[in-house]
Amino acid sequence: MKKRGFTTEKIITAVTWLLILLGWYLITNLKMVSSTLVPSPQKVVTTFLAILQNGYNKISIWSHLWASFERLFLALGLAVATGIPLGLLSGYFSKVKAVIDSIVEFYRPLPPLAYYTLLVLWLGIDNTSKVTLLYLAGFAPIYIACVSAVNNIKQxxxxSAKSLGANQKQIFFKIVLPACLPEIFIGLRTAVGISYTTLVAAEMVAATSGIGWMVLDASNFLKSDVIFVGILLMGASGILIDAILRFIEKRVVFWKGFV
Incomplete structure (x- = not known):
């Protein structure tokens, strides 16, 4: 029954996207909207192949992808390295939470562009300010997920571990950390999505490469076909990254759903 339901969902997803592509094809080919606003699928494919062959702004598409991924993964790596331990400590020790939690809750609702100008003034216009912006965007969901995970652990x-003689270190690594892993992965997936959306803002200032920059540069010249190519690339790569995280989660948190 579970397998059949899974297959049905896949079919529904495929049909949904086929209908979207069909509607896109009909709307553009019947000239219901201007091609400047919404290019046809054929135009987007042609533009993608041209960019794949010749690059954009004399920079190959692989260089644009590498520039964006370098900023994204460096920021996410730093967010994971700091967000997970600080989140777990904040959930475990109320005094640590009293120091960090209010800071995270203060900046978390702020739009990235609200403080990006300050980061540029403080850190310069190179990758340091961009990575810092993406780091701040990714840190908050990871930290919050970790704090929530610790608070949700069954006492x-x-x-029971204490009654069997386990010390604090054993309790943390044998009970607290494994119990928190499912929510930690949720935080990671959320952080990837937020950081990726922030990437466009990060590449708005003093950037000459990156998928986000390519989309913004194309918008200045009303190149809607290039904008669609950039958006589709970001969407596809975002789905790929999420799929990789799901794959890792299934291998690491193999007991999820059984406890």
Whole structure:
């Protein structure tokens, strides 16, 4: 029954996207909207092949992707390296939470562009300010997920471990960390999405490469076909990154759904 339901969902997803592509094809080929606003699928494919062969602004598409991914993954790596331990410590020790939590809650609702100008003034116009912006965007969801995960641990697990003579280190690595892993991966996936959307803002200032910059530069010249290519590339790569995280999660948190 579960397998059949899974297959049905896949079919529904495929039909949904086929209908979207069909509607896009009909609307553009029947000239229901201006091609300047919405290019046809054929035009987008032709533009993609041209960019794949000749690049954009004399820079290959692989260089644009590498520039964006370098900023994204460096920022996410730093967010993971700091967000997970600080989040777990904040959930475990109220005094640590009292120091960090209010800072995260203060800047988290702020739009990235609201403080990006300050980051540029403080850190310069190179990649440092861009990576810092993406780091701040990715840190908050990871940190919050970790704090929430610790708070949701059943106290029976910890009390049982203590009654069997486990020390604080053993409790943390044998009970707290494994119990938090499912929510940590949710935080990671959320952080990837938020950081990726922030990437466009990060590449708005003093950038000459990157998928976000390519989309912004094309918008200045009303190159809607290039904009669509950039958006589709970001969407496809975002789905790929999320699929990789899901794959890792299934291997690492193999007990999820059984406890």
């Amino acid at each position: 029976d697990y910890i009390l």
